[in-house]
Ligand code: PSU
């Protein structure tokens with residue numbers, strides 16, 4: 001047990017050059033880890049990575065801060081250590097202090113939405129970056145965290161076959177071996193093409209306790225999921241097999257929104273249609289599109305979409321923590 005924990009730390013160190021201790025935070029290469037995260041990783045304990053664009057761009061203040069804290073608390077209560085990822089003053093951080101979390105929530109959209117392509121520039125300019133799914137996967141993988149919880153991932157945008165607006169979350173899933181727990185993909189996106197693209201990228205997509213791929217606010221999308229898992233242990237075995245085989249690709253675990261929080265499909269649908277029209281009329285494209293659509297759908301549904309969003313993120317945190325604990329036990 002001790003020797004495997006030690007060898008894990010030595011491996012981490014080898015991989016990321018010489019770790020330095022500065023105050024209480026352990027630095028691996030350019031990445032700063034909080035003491036509880038580095039301790040858990042070196043002992044092979046369960047850690048769950050969390051993204052931060054959902055805090056800065058996905059929800060308004062103060063619900064963003066409350067939700068971020070509650071999500072971390074759910075992870076802890078279920079036996080894992082939460083590691084919220086963000087770039088602060090140009091330093092990639094895996095795990096945030098209470099003050100850092102508050103700062104990020106306050107910055108809101110003033111923080112830079114940081115996907116893979118943005119990381120080097122945010123670091124070089126010593127900026128504050130909120131990491132999307134793609135950037136969060138990169139840092140989770142760098143420090144050895146195999147499980148990552150979010151609300152929803154990006155996908156192929158509607159008309160993506162013309163605009164080529166395809167989230168880098170999908171290509172990241174194709175190249176980085178981290179399991180992402182999400183409530184599926186929002187119907188602001190083109191769900192069938194998103195699943196096709198994930199297949200092309202070689203990503204294992206598994207729906208939790210259902211045969212259907214969920215659509216974030218609703219449990220159904222009309223698309224069949226490629227595979228199904230029914231327990232946290234099933235998920236852990238899947239992740240373990242993916243790691244042992246060194247496939248190098250990510251896994252998407254799609255956890256449907258709890259029934260009691262599922263928004264009325266027609267309410268959300270009409271809000272989405274209107275938000276999409278407005279985005280087109282205002283010429284909002286590129287990485288501004290997702291935050292615009294999320295905010296507008298929330299306004300148009302009178303906040304209903306925000307409370308569904310919060311409920312499903314917490315539900316994902318619960319599942320992610322259980323998966324992470326089961327995986328840590330399996331790999332002891
Ligand atoms: N979908 C959501 N909420 C979010 C996002 C997506 O329901 O907050 C964020 C995530 O950080 C995701 C990013 O990685 O948007 C995708 O943005 P884009 O479509 O620009 O790749």
Ligand code: MN
Nearest residue numbers: 165167286287
């Ligand atoms: Mn995009």
